[in-house]
Amino acid sequence: MFYLTADFGSTYTKLTAIDAEEFRILATSSAFTTIETNIMDGFYSALKKLETKLGKLHYDRILCCSSAGGGLKMVALGLVPELTAKAAKLAASSAGAKVVKTYSFEISHSEQIEIKDINPDVVLLCGGTDGGNKEVIIANARRLSEIDQDFSIIVAGNKSASYELEEILKSSGKDYVITDNVMPVFNHLNIEPAKQCIRDVFIRKIVDAKGLSEVQQMASGEIIPTPLAVMNACELLSKGTKNSPGIGELMAIDLGGATTDVYSMASGKPIAENVLVKGLPEPFSKRTVEGDLGMRYSLASLADELDMDCLGKEIGIDSQDIFQWITHCISNPDAVAATGSRELQMEEILARSAIELAVERHCGIMESAYSPMGIIFSITGKDLTEIPYIIGIGGILINNPHHEAILKGALFKPDKKNSLRPKSPKILLDKQYIFASMGLIGTLDPDLALHLMKEEININNNN
Amino acid sequence: MKRKTIVTGVIGADVHAVGNKILAYALEDAGFNVVNLGVMVSQEEFINAALETSADAIVVSSLYGHGEIDCSGLRDKCNEAGLKNIVLLVGGNLVVGKQDFADVEKRFQAMGFTKAYPPGTSVETTIEDLHQFIS
Numbered sequence: 001m002f003y004l005t006a007d008f009g010s011t012y013t014k015l016t017a018i019d020a021e022e023f024r025i026l027a028t029s030s031a032f033t034t035i036e037t038n039i040m041d042g043f044y045s046a047l048k049k050l051e052t053k054l055g056k057l058h059y060d061r062i063l064c065c066s067s068a069g070g071g072l073k074m075v076a077l078g079l080v081p082e083l084t085a086k087a088a089k090l091a092a093s094s095a096g097a098k099v100v101k102t103y104s105f106e107i108s109h110s111e112q113i114e115i116k117d118i119n120p121d122v123v124l125l126c127g128g129t130d131g132g133n134k135e136v137i138i139a140n141a142r143r144l145s146e147i148d149q150d151f152s153i154i155v156a157g158n159k160s161a162s163y164e165l166e167e168i169l170k171s172s173g174k175d176y177v178i179t180d181n182v183m184p185v186f187n188h189l190n191i192e193p194a195k196q197c198i199r200d201v202f203i204r205k206i207v208d209a210k211g212l213s214e215v216q217q218m219a220s221g222e223i224i225p226t227p228l229a230v231m232n233a234c235e236l237l238s239k240g241t242k243n244s245p246g247i248g249e250l251m252a253i254d255l256g257g258a259t260t261d262v263y264s265m266a267s268g269k270p271i272a273e274n275v276l277v278k279g280l281p282e283p284f285s286k287r288t289v290e291g292d293l294g295m296r297y298s299l300a301s302l303a304d305e306l307d308m309d310c311l312g313k314e315i316g317i318d319s320q321d322i323f324q325w326i327t328h329c330i331s332n333p334d335a336v337a338a339t340g341s342r343e344l345q346m347e348e349i350l351a352r353s354a355i356e357l358a359v360e361r362h363c364g365i366m367e368s369a370y371s372p373m374g375i376i377f378s379i380t381g382k383d384l385t386e387i388p389y390i391i392g393i394g395g396i397l398i399n400n401p402h403h404e405a406i407l408k409g410a411l412f413k414p415d416k417k418n419s420l421r422p423k424s425p426k427i428l429l430d431k432q433y434i435f436a437s438m439g440l441i442g443t444l445d446p447d448l449a450l451h452l453m454k455e456e457i458n459i460n461n462n463n
Numbered sequence: 464m465k466r467k468t469i470v471t472g473v474i475g476a477d478v479h480a481v482g483n484k485i486l487a488y489a490l491e492d493a494g495f496n497v498v499n500l501g502v503m504v505s506q507e508e509f510i511n512a513a514l515e516t517s518a519d520a521i522v523v524s525s526l527y528g529h530g531e532i533d534c535s536g537l538r539d540k541c542n543e544a545g546l547k548n549i550v551l552l553v554g555g556n557l558v559v560g561k562q563d564f565a566d567v568e569k570r571f572q573a574m575g576f577t578k579a580y581p582p583g584t585s586v587e588t589t590i591e592d593l594h595q596f597i598s
Contacts, residue, residue, distance in 0.1 A: 129516045131517070376478060376503065
């Protein structure tokens with residue numbers, strides 16, 4: 001049995017050929033994604049490269065994922081920022097979407113215009129526990145219906161509002177689905193139904209809209225968003241199959257041109273004793289995506305977050321030179337820093353900083369309060385200090401000789417000890433960029449995918 | 464008739480967990496839909512929970528003597544968040560030392576609480592009052 005997987009990225013289309021009998025990856029190849037003309041052109045040129053390595057390819061199954069055309073662009077709406085709005089964002093992120101913005105309470109007129117300008121593919125509308133507040137979700141459904149853009153609406157809020165919501169959305173003429181509440185009971189997450197709906201909408205509507213229908217005809221299964229494939233791969237690697245154990249808790253970081261994605265497969269329970277857990281409980285498989293942190297398209301917003309003078313001093317380069325390189329990269333997203341050059345040094349420190357910020361936003365926070373019984377610590381979010389592995393994914397990391405130093409940006413910082421980042425994980429690399437591919441293979445043959453991933457990151461297959 | 468929703472918890476840096484569990488159990492048993500936030504609950508957490516669940520009342524406990532500081536401004540924040548006329552009850556060891564409870568209750572009512580309870584109040588009293596205030 002031979003498998004071929006295709007990942008249609010925003011810049012590159014990546015192919016992986018796998019021999020399922022021999023349990024090995026035959027070869028990988030990539031070519032520019034050609035979404036402007038016909039997406040299949042890029043596929044065929046990547047296939048040609050693969051065939052020059054392997055000879056004529058006969059594959060039994062072809063599986064595809066895509067983040068072409070900006071990926072799955074979403075906005076999420078909830079009621080209270082720390083509660084249903086956060087739950088909505090978690091649900092959308094873990095379905096593989098790029099959540100451009102999250103809104104809470106009744107949205108304003110200017111927010112309505114902002115959503116129109118964002119022009120999302122899908123809007124996730126939440127708010128209220130079951131039997132709880134329904135005014136806000138109903139008001140927001142009305143405001144969303146008024147927006148003159150063709151997006152799908154997934155409603156995952158207070159079930160008691162579903163009659164009214166159905167009426168509003170039916171008359172709006174927009175594509176909509178009503179599913180189970182992301183927070184049916186206070187502080188209990190239920191993101192799976194919303195996640196499933198987002199996947200269905202992606203398959204039903206987005207695949208066509210992004211010019212992927214020809215890909216879908218060729219594919220043996222449904223096309224899924226690439227981040228979802230990566231998430232599935234991480235989950236498989238962590239949990240294992242019924243025949244072979246996983247490697248346990250892990251964090252994975254995908255540093256890209258437009259976004260930085262952080263995945264954690266971990267319970268995130270507090271390591272220290274007598275710590276109070278606060279806030280919304282977070283899922284074992286958590287993904288966050290930072291749309292303002294990236295190495296090309298989002299370089300300007302990354303630079304806004306950084307102290308360039310400080311970074312410049314660290315590497316002995318004038319901050320003005322760093323700004324110049326940033327400006328150059330923004331206008332030339334295909335710019336590549338030469339090996340051993342000053343530019344590469346700048347790239348590395350920017351990449352490390354992006355990872356620092358993205359991981360800080362992903363991890364939980366420890367706070368202390370003084371009480372009559374002494375100092376009391378509380379944690380909001382996941383405690384990831386004892387995570388044993390960090391895996392680097394994505395072209396920027398794979399192609400950099402100092403990927404380990406860059407990934408160390410994720411580590412615990414003594415001067416920011418409230419941020420519960422990994423303290424001493426083993427740093428690993430997805431050398432050939434196979435994780436998305438393995439997420440796809442995992443749906444058909446999980447043992448094969450698990451074996452290949454363990455091999456890729458050099459974790460002994462016998463343990 | 465729809466079950467009435469009550470948000471409860473121990474405010475501030477107070478970690479007295481036992482009474483909180485008993486109170487939540489008793490309220491549940493009396494037929495309320497109880498959202499128990501546990502211990503060390505901030506004013507904002509009470510309000511957020513009440514907003515999402517469209518609660519009918521907030522029942523605040525405080526047992527470590529700092530109740531007055533911890534509760535000050537809660538009604539104003541409720542009003543600001545749109546929780547108009549929500550029933551606010553408070554009880555426990557609200558203040559330190561031997562003070563006349565009538566004075567204490569006056570101060571809490573001035574802060575906007577519907578009612579304040581002295582130490583040793585039985586839960587039945589609160590439940591009876593809740594039925595009356597909410598209807």
